[in-house]
Amino acid sequence: MTERVLMKGNEAIAEAAVAAGCDAYFGYPITPQAEILEWMARRMPELGRVFIQAESELGAINMALGAAATGARVLVSSSGPGISLMAEAMSYMAASELPMVLVNVMRGGPGLGSIQPSQSDYFQATKGHGHGDYHVPVLAPSSIAEAIELVPTAFEIAERYRTPVMILTDGSLGQAMEPVVPRFRALERPTFDWTLSGADGRPPRVVRSLHLKAEDLEAHNRVLQAKYHAIEGAEVRWAGERLDDAEIAIVAYGTAARVATTAMARARSAGLRVGLFRPISLWPFPSVALRALAPRLRAILVVELSAGQMVEDVRLAVEGGVPVHFYGRTGGMVPTPGEVVRAVETALFDPEVDPVSLVALAGGTR
């Protein structure tokens, strides 16, 4: 099947999960992710697989926890306010080492916020949703075609490392339709030695996160941290464009990277040597690659649909090696390519000016 078809981002993610062999989907309506729920409501039953619209996001993710404990391949989706409710079980699933893929189609926050696209859940996604020392790999596609590729990758990472994995997209990528060649990828089914099936001819198994003895819990944390180090070593993903001769790199992911790509082309045609560094895995963050790039640059401009979240990881990565500027819009507002070009110019030629102040010049509300 190589014909190009027009697909909506949310539906493409849902169908990619179906094709990957997702056994069960649990969800709850929230804008702007409802199309994933609706797609699965139709597709999963017709394939004889499990679909439940739960009583809440708490219900949905705990159903996922139970299903994952038996070795099922599970997908859950929501948006910011729902992800906040799921934070509890994410901590439990990370601690219990259960695989699952969770899609966050980000909307504006905080609070009930807005239903427009945003990237304001970066902290939540990468710094831990719930309590305790844990991480969850986070993959951020910047196109619908890439989302289709990353869904099976997310399941592979989840099952290889026994961990929840988050796909971080936003209302723009979720709602937009793009022509894609729907190369959906089916996955092999690994054999697990830890799943619950009933203690028939073997000792009982327990999926747990409780370790009341401090020594036991520290030992368990060491196991988790070793796993996170392995993920940091093997699962870093990023893409670069026109970085070879760049004197300034825009660092952006997801929808912000789409805007940055257009801005880069405009700036290039005006003679500015601009490149794009696009993190695809937000955790683990591509710090090493960015640090290696920094000495060749005069400046970095981080562009986000937030008040500045990923910019903190960029600054940590480059360790002061290059000035890091930031430009962002919030609340569902999306930076225009023109705004980003102006921010590039400011970063290069007037570095004393905080590019964020350009928001006011652009008529933004900040």
Add this chain to the structure above:
Amino acid sequence: MTTETPTRTTRLESDESPRIVYQRPELLTDRSTHYCPGCGHGVVHRLIAEVLGEMGLGPRTIAVAPVGCAVFAYDYLGLDFCEAPHGRAPAVATGIRRVRPEAFVLSYQGDGDMAAIGTAEIVHAAARGELITAVFVNNGIYGMTGGQMAPTTLLGQKTTSSPGGREAVLHGYPLPITEMLALIPGVAYAARGSVLDPGTIGKTKAFLRRACEVQLEGTGFGIVEVISNCPVGWGMTPRQSMDWLRDNVAAVYPPGVIVDRGRPALSLPVASRPEAAADDA
């Protein structure tokens, strides 16, 4: 009154070899529990081990452990177990049930877990008619955290967070969650037992067996509430706590079958039927 569980081995008068009439159920691990002296959880664990063993369900059971004292149920019952976050056991059990249709799914919750933080999950699991057998141990208190007021705490009952006694105007009324669930058509069976004495324990065992049968029949959600005691949390001796259970708790939460919408069980893999105990108790 006879019970199903005579307390000593008896030798038959004929010349047959000795017959064991009481022993540790196979599904109960050979391990001392961490429960306080006089606590009812151990009795409920034993009933589960007996019923699942007699019905031959152990090897296909996936159980869900609560948060609270009984989180360690997996140390005492030889079953596959999944921990659930506080209150979420019915959702976790739902996930297991739907992807493992061949499994027997049992969830175990206390009163704080089911009737406070987990009301949404239990109500909607029941509304979906999930084929789950829910065991609900109601001792009217948060035991593990030191004896705070629970949704099922009786009016007037003193706890560490209702030091003057529970008052309706301040703390609301005790929640009859099993009766509430029994209103839902998805609930095939709802009953309330007790750990008061051998007679009521035998009856509770019969309730538990029926709650398991409705799952096997596929008729819907089954729940058995067991009113139980918490001597330490209640600030009583075990003996006093049993008097309180009989005189006060059972008056608010009366034992008995609340609803049975299931089909009569005809050809189930049940090793021994519960009628005798149920009739006697």
